[in-house]
Amino acid sequence: MASALEEPLNLAPVTEGQHGTIGANGTSSSTNSQYDPNFTDNVIKATGPKANKRLAQLMPSLVRHLHDFCRENEVTVEEWSQSVEFLNECGRMSDDKRNEGQLFWDILGVESLVDEITYKVAADSGEKPTTTAILGPFWRPNAPIYPMGSSTILKDQGGDVTHMHGSVTDFTTGKPITNAEIDIWHTAPNGLYEQQDPEQPDMNLRGRFYTPDSGDYDFYCLRPTPYPIPFDGPAGKFLKLLDRHPMRPAHIHFIISAKGYKPVVTQIFDRRDEWLGNDSVFAVKDSLVVDFAPKQGDEKAGFDLKYDFKLVAVEDAKNGVHGGTEVTSA
Numbered sequence: 001m002a003s004a005l006e007e008p009l010n011l012a013p014v015t016e017g018q019h020g021t022i023g024a025n026g027t028s029s030s031t032n033s034q035y036d037p038n039f040t041d042n043v044i045k046a047t048g049p050k051a052n053k054r055l056a057q058l059m060p061s062l063v064r065h066l067h068d069f070c071r072e073n074e075v076t077v078e079e080w081s082q083s084v085e086f087l088n089e090c091g092r093m094s095d096d097k098r099n100e101g102q103l104f105w106d107i108l109g110v111e112s113l114v115d116e117i118t119y120k121v122a123a124d125s126g127e128k129p130t131t132t133a134i135l136g137p138f139w140r141p142n143a144p145i146y147p148m149g150s151s152t153i154l155k156d157q158g159g160d161v162t163h164m165h166g167s168v169t170d171f172t173t174g175k176p177i178t179n180a181e182i183d184i185w186h187t188a189p190n191g192l193y194e195q196q197d198p199e200q201p202d203m204n205l206r207g208r209f210y211t212p213d214s215g216d217y218d219f220y221c222l223r224p225t226p227y228p229i230p231f232d233g234p235a236g237k238f239l240k241l242l243d244r245h246p247m248r249p250a251h252i253h254f255i256i257s258a259k260g261y262k263p264v265v266t267q268i269f270d271r272r273d274e275w276l277g278n279d280s281v282f283a284v285k286d287s288l289v290v291d292f293a294p295k296q297g298d299e300k301a302g303f304d305l306k307y308d309f310k311l312v313a314v315e316d317a318k319n320g321v322h323g324g325t326e327v328t329s330a
């Protein structure tokens with residue numbers, strides 16, 4: 001059986017008369033009556049009284065949107081079959097090193113959207129806690145724990161070594177946070193994460209650091225490189241069909257967590273990057289764009305980057321101070 005999207009879909013614009021006139025609600029007015037008006041309600045009513053509560057809340061809306069989408073666009077059995085095969089291909093391609101399902105949602109902006117929904121900024125706060133950004137599919141648990149001042153670079157593959165430093169503080173009080181965990185990961189200069197690249201040592205360019213009483217941190221990493229998200233699978237084929245590129249602007253990922261605080265999953269982006277305004281997964285936010293400065297007098301690093309992380313205490317979050325997200329700028 002031909003795999004999904006091997007043959008491009010016929011995506012020629014629908015012309016009037018071909019599928020009837022498009023009505024105000026997007027349904028085809030000339031064909032409104034050809035569909036069973038009770039069909040969607042019947043599907044929704046099939047949910048039983050012991051259904052999972054959140055699912056029972058979500059599914060009527062999902063079913064309505066999906067059914068309306070199919071009716072409005074007159075989706076054919078052939079097109080639907082391609083969508084089934086596409087999802088199956090995503091599953092077949094996924095394992096502990098590859099997450100094609102997540103990649104698909106990412107190129108549609110859904111991970112970035114739910115990040116924004118989950119971590120709303122208090123509308124009236126001028127100063128903001130550290131803004132969140134998507135996790136992406138390449139985080140790994142149990143990265144090595146290093147003492148402050150050490151490097152996450154396990155193999156020299158070139159690139160600009162950077163001394164990154166700053167503080168982790170309580171957003172509301174400004175006080176330092178002790179024992180905050182800074183979990184960092186990024187690609188090598190070839191644009192690959194270590195789990196994608198047999199040439200890199202296990203856990204290369206990943207590490208966890210714990211802040212002392214001062215809340216300050218420092219370590220060595222690389223100035224990041226722009227790279228394409230994996231495009232050799234169904235998500236890549238989909239991008240191609242949409243005439244889109246797979247590039248992500250250069251970024252470093254972080255999870256900052258501490259007892260009593262809301263964890264922050266985020267990324268910082270290099271201001272000089274040409275893809276900053278055109279991220280294939282829509283994750284760039286203005287406050288996460290940083291400047292790498294040339295560094296003198298450090299034989300280990302040619303660049304310096306200062307960045308302060310501000311976390312919201314769980315108690316403060318209950319009182320209306322929210323973790324920081326902001327509208328994506330790309």
Ligand code: BEZ
Nearest residue numbers: 103106136137138229281
């Ligand atoms: C990443 O930044 O690692 C990433 C995020 C979304 C999709 C693919 C990769």
Ligand code: FE
Nearest residue numbers: 136138251253
């Ligand atoms: Fe990444």
